Amino acid sequence: MSDTSPIIVWIRRDLRLSDHAALSEAAGSGRPVIPVFLHDEVVDRLGAAPKWRFGLGVGAFAEALAGIGARLTLRRGTALEGLRALVQETGAGAVWWQRAYDPASQERDRAVKAALKEDGVDARSFAGHLLFEPWTVETKQGDYYKVYTPFWRAVKDREVPAALPSVSELRAPQRWPESDALADWAMGAAMDRGADIVGRYVRVGEAAAQGRLGAFIANGIADYDEARDIPAEDGTSTLSEPLTYGEISPRVCWHAGMRARQDGKPGAEAWLKELVWREFAYHLLHHTPRLETGNWRPEWDAFPWNEDDRRAEVIAWTRGRTGVDFVDAAMREMYVTGRMHNRARMIVASYLTKHLMTHWKIGKAWFEDCLVDWDPASNALGWQWSAGSGPDATPYFRIFNPATQRRRFDPDRRYVRRWVAEGQGQPPRTALDYFAAVPRAWGLSPDDGYPAPVVGLDAGRKRALDAYERRDF
Template sequence: MGDTPILLWLRRDFRLSDHPAMAAAVATGRPVIPVFIHDETVETLGAAPKWRLGAAVGHFAGVLDGIGSRLILRRGPALEVLRALIAQTGAGAVYWSRLYDPASVARDTAVKAALKAAGIAAQSFAGHLLFEPWTVQTGAGGPYRVYSPYWRAVKGREVLPALPAVHQLRTPSNWPESENLEAWQMGAAMRRGAAVVARHAQVGEAAALDRLDRFIRGRSERYQDRRDFPAEPATSGLSENLTVGEISARVVWHAGWRALQEGAAGAEHFLKELVWREFAWHLLHHFPDLAQANWRAEWADFPWRGDNDDAEAWRRGMTGEPFVDAAMRQMYVTGTMHNRARMIAASYLTKHLLTDWRVGLKWFEDCLIDWDPAANAMGWQWVAGSGPDAAPYFRVFNPEGQAEKFDKTGSYRAKFIADGQPLPAPEALEFFAACPKSWGLSPDQRYPARRISLDAGRKRALTAYAAREK
């Protein structure tokens, strides 16, 4: 290909360190043109994920400027955009990091075939995961369906060292034109909530690396013991950075492994959680309907309720169950939700309110800045009981019992629920600045009564579940 430029197609890999596609492009010695395409997979993102992706794009554009490069922005179908850029720049190759959700796989397969047919070198690289999903197999040669044996299969595998950061990209003799990120209005669907969530998001590779360092030095020792207490800063908070690739799973793995070797007792459990993310992608790769259909065929006829008034109260953080409502309000304020709180909120919707898990899945898909299609799908089906490695159907989280165990002082609930408090916490008030005006909510409102008693909701769920067994 001589000295023709390489188009580096960025999607969810907004970092300079441990970036195999970028490193490979640099190693050729050829000019590199970084590109981000606002294509159909971006267009269909939920409000919060699209806003967060836009924030990552904008931040990384500044990072590239800082090393003397640029980020070219284009909007349209990926193949059309790439063909146009090839014509304009004379590029002879397109490099990108692989993604594994069904829509991305279909797009990338078609793009690679079309480019190769046109004589363009199209090459994809690993980088979003520790292990490519097809490389982890059972003894029989098939995919894993249960987490524990998956963990045992990978925990002793070699994870290659992270690649060093790229400090310079050779520039082309002429840059193609770029569109304007602000004109795309990637945060438009967030409306007023964007300004609130922006105060809590930590955008960019430097912020992600700082998060990781603070976690390893100050929290990894007690991670296993304290990670379920939502009022405590016991977790890494890296999920929003991992989902847009502002830090690689490999960098996180090696930091956790070093902490484990140095005696941090909680580090192994942290590594297990990172591998839980891997397991979710392993499943979505092998079972691409995971986000649409019940994993277990016997659940196909379960009488889930469709969307309903109870589900709307759940969405608004107005169920009358403080732990559930605090979880939902945390999501509107910060764009994320503590993992223990996610399980409780999801269990309440699917079991106490007998609402289809896909109703909840779609709402999280719209509201989480750390939305991950694989983890979201597996998590909802796990809680509902219909999925792989699922919680037993009779496991119904009791929000009161969970609060007594994991939020005994009420700190988490008080942090996000202002109703009835004489001096509400700032985050509790931020909820009313973030939620849709059409909901008509205000801090001086009366906190609602329960939608259903916890005991009655549990019995109703168990009755429905038991009937399915017959």
């Protein structure tokens, strides 16, 4: 006799109805489907902005499910306890989910799968957060890739299956399980005054993500090659935010990029390559979980990084008060919007790890707290790449000069003026938003004078190079 028990679909970073393998397969089974989101040990550890933004995404996804007559059940507690309780309450015979690839999620998922199987539950994981499962891309020697370009060559012509259609119906269980109220979780509690401000800049949910992709393919991708380096331009897709919560799948993005390439849009190949940087980051994190926690090149453990995050220079960096206008504009952009332009991320990361000789882990942790597009793999790789301690990294002696970078990539100061209020008679709202978003305890006002540089650009560069030359590895 075929199994008619409900299937629990455990929703995580896959807040979408389209191209969702676990939901599609559950819908097609004809069995009742109970979508569940758990505020579990992994969600609990998220930084302030990503946790808040995740909460908005969960709310939007619950509405999307309601739109097809289903419900999202919310529970708080450890994943295994939460799922076991739901299996008991609903008589579910299966718990399905889409895979995650960061070490904390993988550890949780392995334990959950083993325990549920032991209980006799059909515990199953599906692909969907990546284009290529990290273990399926191998060098000729059977090793993982440590350098991006050969990784790109290995995957660029692979067949990527078409995206799955949107799920339009789920069979309801006889009785829906009790659910927590999302508001009671207060996922934005650590955002302080920032939530109201950042809330103006985020775009939440699957429909918004698809709209964003459509607009980028129609109007942005053709010029992507040139425009993507200019932080004042709207020259990139900004899809990192919905991608990290799975409001859109990488497969949908990939096929849209491929079609644009076939249509002869010049920037399409460069954009596809960026999607593959995301894959590469997960490939590395999967094979070398230390990417998140320690120097990927262990010899860097001997480098005299400064590890004190209470130093005045580091506090100035986090608060956008270093006196280096490009760096400060970028740090404020992140505080206000929850995002930072990629060129700016590279500059502030270089400045912190080189001019301020501060350990990349401190910068990584600040980003983890502030970015609404925080992604465990891309953030870790971005920091180690910038610091020189990572795979395929920029060499430590290549030190971005933020002043030269500003002249090159923000020649008319549009970006700096957008974010740095001091010294402007009538600062734009964006620049003033910063002062409305930061904690009052920081005591900042747009009427303050703009600070002198915390370290001279030449002096900081020399200090970093001297330390690098004195290293004994």
